[in-house]
Amino acid sequence: MTAKETIQRLKQRLADPSLKIAIIPHISPDGDAAGACSALWQLFDALGMQARLLSCDYFPDYLRWLPRVSDAISFQNRPGECKEWLREAGLLCMLDHNTLAREGDLEPITRKFRGEILMIDHHPDPEGATYRFSDTRVSSTCELLYTLIAKAWGKAIIHPGIANALYAGISTDTGCLSHNSSRPRTYRVIADLLALGMQKERVHDHLYQRCSLSRLRLEGHCLLNKMTIEEEYPLAIIPVTRQELEKFDFKDGDLEGVVNMPLAIERVLVSVQITERKERVKFSFRSKGEIPVNLWAKRYFGGGGHRNAAGGQLALPLDECVQLLRESAAWFFSEHVNDTRG
Helix, strand or coil: CCHHHHHHHHHHHCCCCCCEEEEECCCCCCHHHHHHHHHHHHHHHHHCCEEEEEECCCCCHHHCCCCCHHHCEECCCCHHHHHHHHHHCCEEEEECCCCHHHHHHHHHHHCCCCCEEEEEECCCCCCCCCEEEECCCCCCHHHHHHHHHHHHHCHHHCCHHHHHHHHHHHHHHCCCCCCCCCCHHHHHHHHHHHHCCCCHHHHHHHHHCCCCHHHHHHHHHHHHHHCEECCCCCEEEEEECHHHHHHCCCCCCCCCCHHHHHHHCCCCCEEEEEEECCCCEEEEEEECCCCCHHHHHHHHCCCEECCCEEEEEECCCHHHHHHHHHHHHHHHHHHHCCCCCC
């Protein structure tokens, strides 16, 4: 089925005003996931549809300014409402993830979902869906969602609130257009969003200029006291304990972007942040150029993602996770990096 035919089928399905819709991001939603959820729910509002935003955990504070994000229902404190809405919904929207396994505590429920599924995502190897819009070449899910909205309903339906949300996702998922943003199409989309009323200064203010003092100190602690550069490989490692997070009054999103900072060092080609959380240890991988850190994340750390930005998680002690990273570095750099010494 062509993309045009899929869009027509989706539009016909959304013409039913009695349809109830569940919107779900991946676990630990980032800017792209939050922006896409916000934009899609605003679109459904404009179409007069009944929708709810359900999340496995919580959206970080720095993204709660996005329209509708503060109305999300978290499974952590309102599991009954999540289950009830999923029983009633006829359409499940998977945003910025390509498998139900990325939905955390919601996965056992969504695996039993018997309605239709809409997937909008830009990660490789997507699962099946009733309506699937997936393209790994696209900078972000928000860019892909913009294209879908424009083709299906026309650009006129994109008001400033939707435009702001879409740009927030594009900006954060490309590191302010520093990576995954070489396609001219990405810049044309941003130009369109500006013409449609996107408030660039407001978006940047919320995303990049409202840092708390404790967050800034945590970032400094990570770079000054925690970051190490491996002697054998051009690899930076930043391990962070739960105790350190508590010391600096950590809030979800406070470490956003820290993993990118070591890449400013000339000889560092790969940066990995390893963060100890309550039930698991989370890995964030970043790389320069053509280095496919998603393969490393997938093979050893139960994750995946993009070539230059990937993640994973393990239910192991933090020191064992750091040891596994160092031990597996030999495989990764010998197989996938030509210049292992930077």
